[in-house]
Amino acid sequence: MSxxxxxxxxxxxxxxxxxxQLVRLLLEHPMVNITYMGGSGSVGxxxxxxxxxxxxxxxxxxxxxxxxxxADRAKIVFLSLPNGLASKIAPKLLAKGCxxxxxxxxxxxxxLQTYESWYKESRADAEVNSKAVYGxxxxxxxxxxxxxxxxxxxxxxxxxxxxxxxLLKQGxxxxxxxxxxxxxxxxxxxxxxxxxxxxxxxxxxxxAYGIASHRHTPEIxxxxxxxxxxxxxxxxxxxxxxxxxxxxxxxxxxxRDPGLVKEDLxxxxxxxYRNSEWVQVLPKNTFPQTKWALGTNLCYLxxxxxxxxxxxxxxxxxxxxxxxxxxxxxxxxxxxxxxQESLALPRLTFYP
Ligand SMILES: NC(=O)C1=CN([C@@H]2O[C@H](COP(=O)(O)OP(=O)(O)OC[C@H]3O[C@@H](n4cnc5c(N)ncnc54)[C@H](OP(=O)(O)O)[C@@H]3O)[C@@H](O)[C@H]2O)C=CC1
Ligand SMILES: CC(=O)N[C@@H](CCC(=O)OP(=O)(O)O)C(=O)O
Numbered sequence: 001m002s003x004x005x006x007x008x009x010x011x012x013x014x015x016x017x018x019x020x021q022l023v024r025l026l027l028e029h030p031m032v033n034i035t036y037m038g039g040s041g042s043v044g045x046x047x048x049x050x051x052x053x054x055x056x057x058x059x060x061x062x063x064x065x066x067x068x069x070x071a072d073r074a075k076i077v078f079l080s081l082p083n084g085l086a087s088k089i090a091p092k093l094l095a096k097g098c099x100x101x102x103x104x105x106x107x108x109x110x111x112l113q114t115y116e117s118w119y120k121e122s123r124a125d126a127e128v129n130s131k132a133v134y135g136x137x138x139x140x141x142x143x144x145x146x147x148x149x150x151x152x153x154x155x156x157x158x159x160x161x162x163x164x165x166x167l168l169k170q171g172x173x174x175x176x177x178x179x180x181x182x183x184x185x186x187x188x189x190x191x192x193x194x195x196x197x198x199x200x201x202x203x204x205x206x207x208a209y210g211i212a213s214h215r216h217t218p219e220i221x222x223x224x225x226x227x228x229x230x231x232x233x234x235x236x237x238x239x240x241x242x243x244x245x246x247x248x249x250x251x252x253x254x255x256r257d258p259g260l261v262k263e264d265l266x267x268x269x270x271x272x273y274r275n276s277e278w279v280q281v282l283p284k285n286t287f288p289q290t291k292w293a294l295g296t297n298l299c300y301l302x303x304x305x306x307x308x309x310x311x312x313x314x315x316x317x318x319x320x321x322x323x324x325x326x327x328x329x330x331x332x333x334x335x336x337x338x339x340q341e342s343l344a345l346p347r348l349t350f351y352p
Contacts, residue, residue: 017187031343032333039063107149111222137278139227145335154216159247162301163251164251164314183239207239246293247317262303266284269303280301291351
């Protein structure tokens with residue numbers, strides 16, 4: 001297919017970490033052609049000025065956010081912007097017939113009051129929001145297939161929900177006992193300078209943050225409640241780890257049947273994810289490392305049971321910029337467009 005025959009795609013927030021990962025993936029995608037890049041501080045520069053190492057592959061200007069102009073040039077638009085901006089642009093893009101994938105949190109919540117109270121932003125797009133689908137294909141593939149607007153899942157929620165899904169769907173745990181202990185590399189904080197992400201501040205140190213208050217808590221709870229068919233509250237504690245990319249999420253919960261052993265759980269997990277090529281359930285006594293997932297769309301899961309405490313423990317590893325962000329958005333696009341789901345999605349790490 002020549003570039004002119006491919007579907008034109010726009011990336012808004014192209015200069016950021018999500019933006020450059022989207023560029024990398026979409027340049028390798030056989031069905032799309034990047035025709036528009038948008039931003040704010042980088043407007044007027046060329047993408048290749050910001051990332052000279054990709055100048056041989058792409059050299060588009062970064063332009064102002066003008067929904068009418070974007071819709072004239074693109075049929076699919078990725079919004080990779082700080083929270084609170086997508087909800088101002090997406091309704092206009094949708095009205096012009098675009099399909100929209102938002103990488104921020106704006107379209108992840110079915111209940112806008114929850115979004116407003118956790119994100120301290122008021123919203124005037126309830127009707128549009130009601131049509132958004134949560135972008136985690138291993139949970140909502142069928143809904144994504146019919147959607148025009150996808151609110152791609154957050155990074156910590158992706159790792160944690162893929163670990164929890166079989167347990168909640170099959171009623172294997174007491175939902176009120178869920179504890180999620182998660183660690184992220186510093187790229188999770190984005191490319192904009194922040195003091196706590198400086199090498200001199202983050203290197204050689206490990207710290208919890210957002211304890212009992214992180215904004216991913218209600219997102220995880222919303223999907224857990226849907227999976228369990230009852231209201232679920234979780235204890236979620238994220239940590240900043242002195243490395244660049246990757247998330248490791250360790251999930252704990254009490255088993256309803258204390259007689260279950262790890263072999264039972266492994267059989268359940270392998271069967272549950274047998275048709276999910278992006279979720280790799282590891283063999284007995286094997287637990288994931290974040291470096292295995294780097295640069296890939298994979299989520300690795302390791303499963304254990306502590307018969308002494310009656311708890312199941314699931315360890316989940318993803319690349320926060322890939323399955324936690326950009327490649328998951330491309331996976332959602334493939335499903336929305338009815339294309340082969342794996343198009344342009346890396347399955348092998350570049351790490352040794
Ligand atoms: N980093 C991660 O691990 C993950 C991030 N996300 C979410 O994805 C979104 C993007 O994150 P990330 O790529 O890390 O962020 P970055 O900080 O790296 O990039 C943000 C982008 O937004 C653009 N931007 C900022 N303000 C405006 C504005 N007012 N108008 C237009 N463009 C603007 C910037 O453009 P410019 O340089 O031109 O100002 C930049 O391209 C966020 O909502 C984040 O929460 C989701 C999952 C994981
Ligand atoms: C290390 C770090 O700062 N991580 C970010 C989460 C990453 C992110 O951008 O969150 P979304 O997945 O919701 O977009 C944070 O804790 O807010």
